[in-house]
Amino acid sequence: MRNRNILALTLAAAATLAAVPAALPAAAATPANPRTAAGHCPQLSKKLTWYGDNRAHLQQMIDERGSCSHPHLGHGKKRPVAAFDWDNTVTKNDVTDATIAWSLRHDKILRPKSWKSTSKWMTDDAHRALTKACGTKVPVGKPLRTSTNKACADEIFEVREDGKTMSGKAAFAGTWDHRHTVPQYAWVPQIFAGHTVPELESYAAKARKEALAAPIGATQTVGTHEIPGYVRYYDQQRDLIRTLKKAGFDVYIVSAGSEPVTEVWSKSVGIDRKHTVAIRSVLDRKGRITTWNQGCGGVPVNKGEAIPYIDGKRCWINQEIFGIKGKQAWDKQDRGDRIALGGGDADTDVTFVGDATGAHLVLNRNKNEVMCRAYDDADGRWVVNPMFIEPLKQKPDLYPCSTSAYNEHNGDKGPVRRADGSVVADQRDSVY
Known part of the structure; x- marks a missing residue:
């Protein structure tokens, strides 16, 4: 079990570690359990x-x-696992953005x-741009008057949101594996360096209260950026998580957000700290967040090279679960x-959602790679749903699956391929 006190390290120590989905295939289907008709299975x-x-599909x-088909789950039989992304999967809108x-x-x-x-990777x-905009009059370690x-x-939010300065110049440059990390995601917990975990949790809790109270459709202004001002838990996802737990599943959240922020939100759907996985900051001896992160898959303590992002989500699931x-x-x-079940909404989720053996649940936000996988439906287990609140309209053009939907490790774009190497044809947006 994770213990933040054990994980707390000094910076010096860290530096040394430098289209309704098709029915399930007949071969995969099983006869209906007799208890289902009697209403004994969690529904x-x-x-x-x-x-x-x-x-x-999900009920099947x-x-x-x-537990309906395997009554001894947790008693000598390993529980099946369900894993969900958080932002725009369990909630409408981004809780990290709300906290920032x-x-x-x-x-x-x-x-x-x-x-x-x-x-x-900062340029x-x-x-x-950040130094000019934020100035140098405020002492180091003291709050900026944002x-x-x-x-x-504006500069802080633009760097986080688009990886650019307000003048349009690249905020990050260099070499990184584009399926293991993205610098502006890794930067989120890094800009909270100097705060303790309880402090960051308190900011997330206050942002949560504000966002849940705002009406659907509300916006807010950060600098000159207009962004969503509300967040909502999806009732369908709450119900799905609750039903999965009743049926004996171990349910996890795996997010590319900051872990203390995600934990503030996830507990309201019954997911505890142990079952919430996100970017894990290294703490100094006083319990303050540093710009260093814990690693995965043989990557030691690092500056953001191995966060839960695309293939990184698979890594963290394999390692932590x-x-x-x-x-x-x-x-x-x-x-x-x-x-058994993976749920997501974006390309950052495509690998772990695709790894699921029972069902791949995708909320349609018109993200190329994950929607190519979903609409191709290679194993007949992809479940595509529009966003439950303010769903997007139909994407007018085809998803470019055969040419440029896949996110290559070096940052290039390429064709989406199936396990046998064949190329996925361009797909029409059909669930919206």
Whole structure:
């Protein structure tokens, strides 16, 4: 079990470690369990709306893999695992953005000694832009006046959101594995360096209260950025998680956000700290967040090289849930060491959702790689649903699956391929 006190390290120590989905295939289907008809299996609510036959597909997987068919789960028989992304999968809108926005509006970002030191990939252009906008009058380690300094708030949010400065210059440069990390995601916990975990949790809790109280459709302004001002838990996902747990599943959240922020939100759907996996910051001896992160898959303590992002989510699932250590954690495992259900909404989720052996649940946000996989439906187990709140309209053009939907390790774009190497044809957006 994870213990933050054990994980706390000094910076010096860290540096040394330098289209309704098709029915399930006949071969995969099993006869209905007799207890299902009698109502003895945990059931998804019929009062909540799912697209097409999606509820039935998910219910079938729950009946087949859960305690209804395997009554000894947890008593000598390993529990099946379900894993969900958080932002825009369990909730509508991004809780990390909500926390950053609240923090910027309440002067909670501490001035670093050097902006360049906050990320190993930060460019000189970004360092200069942040330094100019935020100034040097505030002492190092003290709160920046981002509530009144719109230019400073703008630069910070633009770097986080788009990896660019307000003038359009690249905020990050260098070499990284584009399926293991993305610098602006890794930068989020890094800009909270100097705060304790309880402090960051308190900011997330206040942002949560504000976002849940705001009406659906509300916006807020950060600097000159207009962003969503509300967040909602999806009732369907709450119900799905609750039903999975009743059916004997171990349910996890695996997010590319900051772990203390995600934990504040996940506990309200019954997911505890042990079952919440996100970017894990290294703490100093006083319990303060540093710009260093814990590693995965043989990557030691690092500056953001191995976060839960695309293939990184597989790594963290393999390492933290299935106990697979070292480089092997990056590999697709045998069925016995894979999740039964994966749920996501974006390309950052495509690998772990695709690893699921029972059902791949995708909320359609028009993200190329994951939607190519979902619509191709190679194993007949992909379940595509529009967003439950403010769903997107139909994507007017085809997903470029055959040419440029796949995110290559070096940052290039390429064709999406099936396990046998064949190329996925371009796909029409059909669930919206």
